[in-house]
Amino acid sequence: MPVATLTVRNLDEATKAQLRLQAARHGRSMEEEVRTILREALFRGPSKPSGPSRLGLGQRIHAHFAALGGVELELPERSSQPQPADLGA
Structure with missing residues (x-):
């Protein structure tokens, strides 16, 4: 399976910080955390x-x-009782 590289530009610092914290909580690198997030989002x-x-x-x-x-x-x-629609048949 070919391996691809993806660069994410213009990621704000708050998002990057949250990603870093989440990766640390899961015991993963930031790159592995991003791969996991993408896999889960796309394949579930x-x-x-x-x-x-x-x-x-x-x-x-x-x-x-x-x-x-x-x-x-x-x-x-x-x-009154409901009447069926007259479809002009």
């Missing part, structure tokens, strides 16, 4: 976002307003 399949963005729209709306409490609405009685 579609990732699911974490945090609020992983929720669907309805769940995010509910979570946003949940602290305000709920309101119970009275549903009106159905006055």
Whole structure:
């Protein structure tokens, strides 16, 4: 398998520092940490976002307003039966 070299330019110092700390926590060099991050990101399949963005729209709306409490609405009685759509056949 051919080996490639990748250079990342314009990496801000905060990101580099976090990468260095994470690599140290995992007992790896920064280069090995980057290789591991890339492998995991690319080969684990579609990732699911974490945090609020992983929720669907309805769940995010509910979570946003949940602290305000709920309101119970009275549903009106159905006055007619639903009719199938007329597709003009």
